[in-house]
Amino acid sequence: MPMQERLDRIIAAGLAAAKTSEGRSRIDCIQFCHAGYAEPGYDDPRSGVIAFGNWNDVSKWNEAEHKFETTDDAPGRIAKLLEKLGAELEWSDEWLFCDDCGKAVRTSPTSYRWKQSYSEIDGSISCCDCIAQDPTDYLQSLEGNSRRCVTLDIDLAENGYVLLEDGFENGFHYGQDADPTLIGKALEDQGIERFIFCLDSTGQFDIAFSVWVHQDELAKVDENAWANSAKDGPSVAEGLQRALQDASRKMAELPAHGINVATCDVGTGTARVRTVSPQDFLDGKALDD
Numbered sequence: 001m002p003m004q005e006r007l008d009r010i011i012a013a014g015l016a017a018a019k020t021s022e023g024r025s026r027i028d029c030i031q032f033c034h035a036g037y038a039e040p041g042y043d044d045p046r047s048g049v050i051a052f053g054n055w056n057d058v059s060k061w062n063e064a065e066h067k068f069e070t071t072d073d074a075p076g077r078i079a080k081l082l083e084k085l086g087a088e089l090e091w092s093d094e095w096l097f098c099d100d101c102g103k104a105v106r107t108s109p110t111s112y113r114w115k116q117s118y119s120e121i122d123g124s125i126s127c128c129d130c131i132a133q134d135p136t137d138y139l140q141s142l143e144g145n146s147r148r149c150v151t152l153d154i155d156l157a158e159n160g161y162v163l164l165e166d167g168f169e170n171g172f173h174y175g176q177d178a179d180p181t182l183i184g185k186a187l188e189d190q191g192i193e194r195f196i197f198c199l200d201s202t203g204q205f206d207i208a209f210s211v212w213v214h215q216d217e218l219a220k221v222d223e224n225a226w227a228n229s230a231k232d233g234p235s236v237a238e239g240l241q242r243a244l245q246d247a248s249r250k251m252a253e254l255p256a257h258g259i260n261v262a263t264c265d266v267g268t269g270t271a272r273v274r275t276v277s278p279q280d281f282l283d284g285k286a287l288d289d
């Protein structure tokens with residue numbers, strides 16, 4: 001039997017077996033990708049099929065017995081059947097698909113070392129393989145933007161950019177306060193618009209980055225003004241310390257046995273705290289407002 005027919009049969013069986021509308025909806029939303037991965041470190045499965053979905057069984061919090069109980073195990077059973085067929089299973093909320101070639105791109109970090117390997121320009125997704133064929137649009141989309149940076153392995157010098165300065169650090173250790181907004185502003189003050197930030201490394205608590213200028217605008221750089229420009233923002237470490245202190249003060253006022261979540265805002269040095277219901281926690285809504 002052709003692969004697609006087998007997949008269709010499994011989905012149909014799952015829809016028929018599902019006991020809840022939530023279970024049916026999860027099975028209905030399963031997507032298959034036959035184009036493979038465009039994510040460093042991932043090998044394509046031998047079956048050629050990657051399946052994306054929410055594979056968790058549907059569970060409900062039982063307040064009287066104080067525990068979760070499964071109300072629909074169809075999604076989990078479908079996952080097992082697909083795995084048996086050789087499909088690689090992924091979580092659908094962690095992936096998107098390249099609009100050019102259809103390959104799967106990861107949107108959610110796997111570790112602190114992870115870097116985004118795709119671009120999203122005007123809502124259109126391009127994978128690292130497609131961008132590598134001609135990075136011009138990708139690079140131009142990042143020019144003059146202090147909120148975004150190059151996260152792909154692209155030779156910027158080969159593409160017409162000149163390194164202005166590297167070694168910038170932003171993070172939770174004292175002194176790691178380089179602020180791309182201030183750096184971008186310093187360049188704009190010199191009439192430079194074609195600058196690009198590049199993420200050079202990611203650590204557990206910090207990142208390092210560099211700034212590059214397109215060769216067409218290199219002559220505009222005033223070395224003296226650049227050297228004297230403010231590039232550091234307020235202390236990140238100090239903001240974090242104040243936010244953590246605020247969090248522990250506020251956490252102490254919440255019920256001791258609840259699921260309590262604190263969100264620290266390093267910029268203002270404050271924290272928001274809230275108690276999350278077990279159901280919201282299970283549904284992945286702990287961080288939503």
Ligand SMILES: [Zn+2]
Nearest residue numbers: 098101127130
């Ligand atoms: Zn692609």
